[in-house]
Amino acid sequence: MLRFSRSCSRMLVSKRLTSQLRCVSQTAFLRKPSGNIDGLSGATGREDIGFLKSSSVSMSPHFGPFDHSHAVVSAAESRDIMNLWSLLEACLHSGYMERAFSILKSLYALKSHQAYFIDDYNKFLMKYAETLHDIKDLDKKLFHDIQETFPACEYNDKTLAILIHHALKLSSSAEAKLEHCKIYFKMAVSGQRSILSNVDVLTVPNYKSLVHDLKLVSLNELPAAVRPLIESGNIVTGEMLSSQQSSEINAKALSHGEVALDRNIEPLDKDAKELLAVDTIGMKVVRHTLLGLSFTEDQKKQITSFNFDTSSNLLNFDQEKESIDFFEMFRNLKSEEERRSFESALDEFNQDRQHQLENRATDAAKERWRHDFEEAKSRGDLSIQKKLNIKLWEWFNLMLPLVKEEVRRCAAVANKTAQDTSLSPQEKKQNKARQEYGPYLTLVDPEKMCVITILELLKLNSTGGIIEGMRTARAVISVGKAIEMEFRAEMLLKNESHVFKDVNKKSHEFKLMVQRARATFRSIKIEESKVLWPQEARAKIGSILISMLIHVAKVKVEGVDPVTNEKIKGEAPAFSHGYQYHNGSKLGVLKIHRSLIHQLNGERLVAAVQPQLLPMLVKPRAWNSWNSGGYYYTQSTLIRSKDSPEQVAYLKAVSDAGAIDNVYRGLNVLGETPWTVNRKMFNVMSQVWNSGKPFLDIPGIQEKLTLTPQPPRDADPSVHREWKLKNKELANEFSGNRSARCDANYKLEIARAFLGEKFYFPHNLDFRGRAYPLSPHFNHLGNDMSRGLMTFWHGKRLGSTGLRWLKVHLSNLFGFDKAPLEDRVRFAEDHIDDIRDSAEHPLDGKCWWKEADKPWQALATCMELNEALKMSNPDDFVSHQPVHQDGTCNGLQHYAALGGDIEGATQVNLVPSDRPQDVYSHVAKLVVARLEKAAANGDETAALLKDKIKRKVVKQTVMTNVYGVTYIGATHQIDKQLSTLFNDHKRSYELSKYLTKHVFASVRELFEGAHLIQDWLGECAKRISKSIRLDVDEKTLKNGNKPDFMSSVIWTTPLGLPIVQPYRENGKKQVATNLQTVFISDPFAINPINARRQKAGFPPNFIHSLDASHMLLSAAKCGEKGLDFAAVHDSYWTHACDVDTMNVVLREQFIKLHEVDLIERLKDEFDERYKNYLQILKIDKKSEVAMKVTDLKKKLSQKLGRPFTLADEIYMEKKRIQLLSSEDASEQAEGANMVTTVSLVAGAGDISNLEKTSDASCLVVLAPLTLPQIPPKGDFDVRELEKSKYFFS
């Protein structure tokens, strides 16, 4: 990917020509960059679901996260680049051109960055050009920069696009335009098309002008998305339609008119049932966005064409009464055809709403405050909620001028208009600080910043273990992040409107095309923005804003004067910055005044659910690269990287090579499943909620925390201690309840906002490849309540199997899931009356559903079943209820498949059986057997315990065993169970210790093969993480005999996703902000790895990466088969009627996954990836090799005149390897002849027999890294699974 640097002669040629033709365009004769070498060629042919291609990319010699051929270089430099980028971006947007240019110079100076420099320059140029009035000035500037300032930089097609754009904009005559553009096109690097593909630079009118007016380009050279916009004069009239697409649309639109409904759909009243004690600022905002969008004329026409009475409820801000239940409408449509056209109309409508949702939320909040304020002024009725809003409005107005002033000062500093001389030292310091954060502060509209700050702080109330406040560190960063997010969205929007500014979108059809073009544009734009603000900058601007808010925000307070005992009224800051201690460490805290807390009604404010991160109204943008997918205006990355540049580097590499398409495919299926809120469930829940009483897992309202009275001062210290503990317990319970209630509140509020809507969950992966919805709070990964609240948007006819599965599902939800399917069906049938009662009288009946393991979902299922059973033929019922199929101890299933344990595989249902096996009970049985044997031998403890062992006692331990729980941890778990049976703490712990030993032994016995694998994985991880790599900076080796271990465990999943365990030492440092210093990690620091966590984490992470692959494969397959599909890691959901199909897919894919010997492949991958890595071994001092090594060391030490250190050894070996891999034959030979300590050890062959542990007679040597032998595999053949119906059930 390197660009060859220019040759001297060409330089001369171009200079000569330049002098002749300068009059036209100086830049015309800048050297043309030579072609670039394209990316890595694809992998070999044989069928590959991702692994082969991907692993070959991430292990190719050209790639390495520490390597110079990729953007991520040495830690320091990549940090520099990132900081400079974000600063450049900030300066450009703030118009600080001078500073921006100097940043460019700094970027230019970074060698590793050179190939990418032109992108930065282009950004600069684009902004710079806006200030000019003559295209010639732009020419001149570019010419000068590229010739003089950045000689090693070469322009690209985007540069030309910028020139063209401005040529069209600035030139007065058509001739001038033509002349310039002609030249620019001639300069194309990879052709005219490539220039034209820059849809983020060239506007629609530009294209039009190039095609129609100048006739420089033909229509089919334009990017596909833009083409329809330019065709046949659309721009002018916006009405003529010519393309195939638009006529289709037209037809659809017409068909709308024919849709008739036999039943009137009642418009629903979303606000009719105000949820009690729910603070709705935030969600009102969202609802307004959802409801408050006025329809365009077109949309109005469309919607009315469905015979809905919408003319009266063009919803807007003040008139928030009614909205439409799209789901109800959809459900009542008769024909497939109608439903299709309805959906397409809805989808289009939702495009706009999604846009609004992601972009307008902050404005909406502010408007809400203002509205309440003005209403109060005129009317004076003040609910608590409104009072709060008024307060917020006041703060907003007080804060705004301060922010504006600060922004002004920042601008002054940046533009150097503030004179330094007359300032006090303090002010000078302030200005210095402004220079750092200023560029970031000036990007977002001050009004928005105020709103964001207020909302963020209210949202964070009661987080981080602070009872009436929050952690400062969290607050400043949250505010900073929110500002950044706002900035990104705004920027995208601004750019977009720049490109589309003159487009007339009169007609509906034309608008569709614009929408499509916009989507393309956005994708490009989002992919391009690789910049993130440094954590430090976020913290800094966050702290500035917060301190201003602290300064202005006041609340009325009441207190009692302790002296006079009089009531006193006063005013106090609403927020106060202080500290609290925790275990002797200070913690910065922002406390919220109690009187404000009361106004928040004891609940955490539901204020600012990141409006950008709600469920989506339209299908998420499909994933097609590591950073493009999901929301439309909000960038998210494919994996949630834990501040690990290494992870990102690997991901980028395989993403760019197109090696993880199967991952995208699966993920996109998950995102494309439409959902809606289960209205009946919502109604039941809100009724419960409004009672304020505790119900199931919703705690009741608890007004405030009351502490127990203090013991007398001279009471024994132990009494004081008890008192403190008691208080902590109370506080814990209180805040636990509050956050649980608050969480439920979020869920209900979001659900309410999305009542009747069709929505989607964009998904993301954690670093192991497991998928998570991007939207927090309300998603199908949530608790029982969340899950009970949602249902599939699409309905499918049950059919006979569907009905059966629905019954099974109900039984499962009741925890009756260990029986054969027939029994489970019978379970449901035996409870038909209960089901009906629960469904029809959920709260005033027998409440059978509350006995379920997962009551809410059980209730939902009862309702569904009841409806179905009411029909004359229940098979005809159209069901929306997701039915789950859960793996029985999914981790163990994978382990069993890997280890080939027959017994283990049987126990986790990999082997066909007529009834499902339950591992936990089985283990319990094994334990009891052991105990009985011990008891027979006179072991009293065993005798005492043997009849106390229930499934529940061992369940957690068996489960966590997969995650590598330690003996002590398991003891804790078991003690938790046993301590309910025994009163004596000490005794129960002793028993637990004893029992744990038996449980461990039993599990190990059952899953022998699995455990061998687990141990093997652990051993590999340990060796890798303690190995020494030769390709890192030498300075990490400088400290003599203790090199830092730098290699993390990296592997590639079957789907090709590269996984890098991010566990490194904590690289946090203090950063000064306005309020206090905060302790944050530097995301670019590459710290020594944490070997312990690497080791402990690898086995479970590897297994999770497998189950994630299984899930994504299954998702993709189900998607292909047209199923609606959702998954919670190892629980797979689809429509009742599709369960059988899904089950087949699940088994197929599991077999496909495990047909390859994954462990062997893993070892091969490790061997390849970590070849040339070294490990430290202790071998017998007296062995032949050891003697040789000692000799060599002695010799070298004499030569050096100082001890020969480990670092020296490594350095030497590095040299040798370099020579060996050289292309020069003589160098190769030299390398081959070189004798190093490592080569000696390597030459000695197998030295494992020489290894000594901690004997005094051993010598520490460096040896090539070797991994242990793979343990033998058992006889289980995964293909047996094909017929195992209880595999997932």
Next chain:
Amino acid sequence: MAIRVQPLRDLAKIQHYYGFRYLLNPGVHEKIFDKLDLPQTYQDTSKLKVLDLYPGPGQHSAIFHNRFKPLQHVLMDARPDFVKHLRGLSSTQNDSFQLYGKDPYEWQSYTDLIDVEKKFVPSKRSLDSIHDEFLVLANLTGMVGEGLFMQWLACVGNRNWLHRFGRVKMLVWVLESTAMKILARPGDQLRSKCSVVADTFTDTKLVATMETKNLHKFGQGVIDSHKPVLFPENDVWMPSGKPISLLEVNPSKHNIDLDNFDYVTKHLLILRSTPLCEAFESLGHGGRDYFTTVIKDKKFLRKCPKELTSSEFLMITEAFVNWPFKPDIYMDFIDVFQDND
């Protein structure tokens, strides 16, 4: 009958020292007692009851016992190696020298000894003078010694634990670093809450300290005015570890609410170098406004917390107590993350 005083080389045979360090030079011990002039407080040492906490090898205890012949001398230690050793020391001797084998860390051990088993019952004395029949000896040079010592100081403030019997003198071996903290004067580098607390509730002196090159790090004039006995590291066993010092703690007469005082000092001393007028804001919502109104002295407001004396802290505490809008000082903790099953 005298208790056998064993020399260092014998005591060094004890296996485990549990991370504690003891001065094991009888001569130095005698010098220390010379300097302490205990008879001035305990006119009649035959009525004296001594509680000896973590006596360890017991050399210090033996010397004390032989010299002052107290009425009762209870050694409290639960560490097996020391218990074994001390048992040999006490059993053959007179019955005023007793071993009590419970852990001095546990509050319960004291209630057992005093209130339940009533094996050691000190008399109650008025607060007008130092208790003249009750003395506490202790060695807190171990890992958690500092923490325990701080808690004991709080007990002095609360007048609970052993201090419910009056102003009980304590002779406590601590790490040098702890001594430095405790003895730091206003303005010192090490001035911190514990030295303020020590100032407020006690009169504490440095009696003896190991000779190190760090002596200058003791607060202003501590060495000069306390004139501690100095002893070399060789006199201390274990041979390696941190230097140790002996403190004499004389509880003072006071009537102060510890909780408010605690809150105020704790919070102010976080911003130890920030002028008061700013630091006050961290005491609660509107703290700056309130305190700058109540406290008029502009010069005082420019001082920073580390420069304040104990009485100045008391003054601020008083103002704090009278603050109508003061925050709830009992909510001043972090709610640890709760894990759910």
Next chain:
DNA sequence: CTTGTAAGTATTGATATAAGTAATAGACAATAC
């Protein structure tokens, strides 16, 4: 014009902070010797 020195400034590193340790046991890393 170069370079020396001093002084001043930014950055980094070390240290203290609070103040019950509930309870186990074994591996592994860090530190002291």
Next chain:
DNA sequence: TTATTGTCTACCGACAATATCAATACTTACGAC
């Protein structure tokens, strides 16, 4: 270089210590040659 002392203890989603001061690194200023 070996003993001892200290730390940590189940994976992921996940969410975080800070003030202060001494010491070092780095820059600037100024003066002299």
